[in-house]
């Protein structure tokens with residue numbers, strides 16, 4: 250694998266921050282649009298969002314060196330407003346407490362939750378803005394990097410946003426199945442959501458790869474690594490087939506055979522979406538090719 | 544205040560790596576750590592074939608991408624135009640490594656921070672020149688004030704139309720190369 254200063258911890262961070270904010274958005278959408286029959290899904294999404302984003306942030310911190318050994322240095326992380334990491338720290342510090350508060354409110358956990366429930370709609374609005382910012386920010390973080398031409402495109406945040414929404418929906422669906430396996434039938438209602446978001450993700454991914462082929466030699470070198478180079482088995486098998494095509498086909502079946510699809514296939518499709526989302530971040534980070542400077 | 548830069552004449556470089564070793568010695572680096580690389584570029588076709596050695600180190604960009612992305616503000620430019628790292632602030636997030644197009648920054652795993660060439664600013668402020676400049680047996684590098692049109696470096700850049708690496712990236716490096 251080609252060398253990159255960032256490794257699996259950053260991959261995990263990008264994935265978890267995306268999936269967590271996507272789960273939050275899924276929860277809010279369910280609660281606002283169909284509070285009667287999608288309640289379990291909303292509950293699951295809200296419960297997963299905070300912990301996922303928190304674990305992701307822990308991964309980011311674990312990737313630090315001096316900032317990990319001497320944690321007080323982390324106070325400096327908000328020093329430079331032209332750095333996307335500074336913005337990320339600000340956005341995450343706002344989103345994480347809101348996500349936990351929302352979970353408490355929606356599930357009426359403790360007196361805090363019961364109190365916060367009065368402000369549920371406020372939490373949903375503020376939280377959705379912060380969730381969308383978190384998901385988009387993970388893409389902007391690497392899109393502004395001039396040291397890696399492959400990442401340096403405005404499509405990057407769009408791609409990460411699309412992936413965040415489909416993985417977030419998958420998280421909420423798996424969570425709903427865990428909370429109450431009987432909801433598996435109503436999950437078929439969300440198959441349509443998967444179809445839409447997976448299609449968006451597939452189209453953006455295709456545009457991203459094709460445009461990279463002509464953008465610059467370095468971006469093309471990275472894209473070649475995914476299409477036919479060292480990373481191609483992971484890209485085609487895990488990201489494309491397992492992560493997009495298979496769940497897409499299963500979602501079609503699920504949609505038409507309303508509530509009839511075997512429960513393990515429903516959950517399997519969602520697990521595939523998660524595997525694909527994580528692997529998408531991995532192949533993008535690991536295919537970084539620096540500019541040819543000499 | 545001078546604005547320091549280096550001019551590099553790759554046609555004189557024999558790839559001996561003296562500059563790299565001198566740098567490691569001056570900066571107290573480990574054998575596998577370096578602020579200085581000798582890249583090799585092959586051109587042409589047999590029998591008219593040439594190999595060029597291109598010494599590479601931090602370009603002290605005037606518009607430094609590393610400085611722009613550093614969240615802690617650990618990277619700053621000194622009055623002499625040298626890009627420096629504030630060792631007490633760096634958290635080791637490695638964002639600057641990703642942002643640097645020249646890939647000349649390295650992690651110092653002892654201190655947990657990211658370091659790079661700093662033009663031996665301590666030697667320079669004491670009236671000397673960077674170790675890579677003085678060590679080179681074929682005098683590939685010229686160190687000096689880019690703002691003084693009469694300095695050796697400015698005259699060299701003007702005479703040979705020396706150019707930075709990848710000026711199109713907009714980083715405005717302070718290292719200039721004469722490559723043919």
Ligand code: SF4
Pocket residue numbers: 600601602603604607608609610626642643644645646647648659714
């Ligand atoms: S060459 Fe790299 S490390 Fe040096 S100033 Fe430019 S961006 Fe920063």
Ligand code: SF4
Pocket residue numbers: 612613614615616617618628632633634635636637638639640656657
């Ligand atoms: S590793 Fe240090 S110098 Fe580099 S961006 Fe992070 S805090 Fe700044």
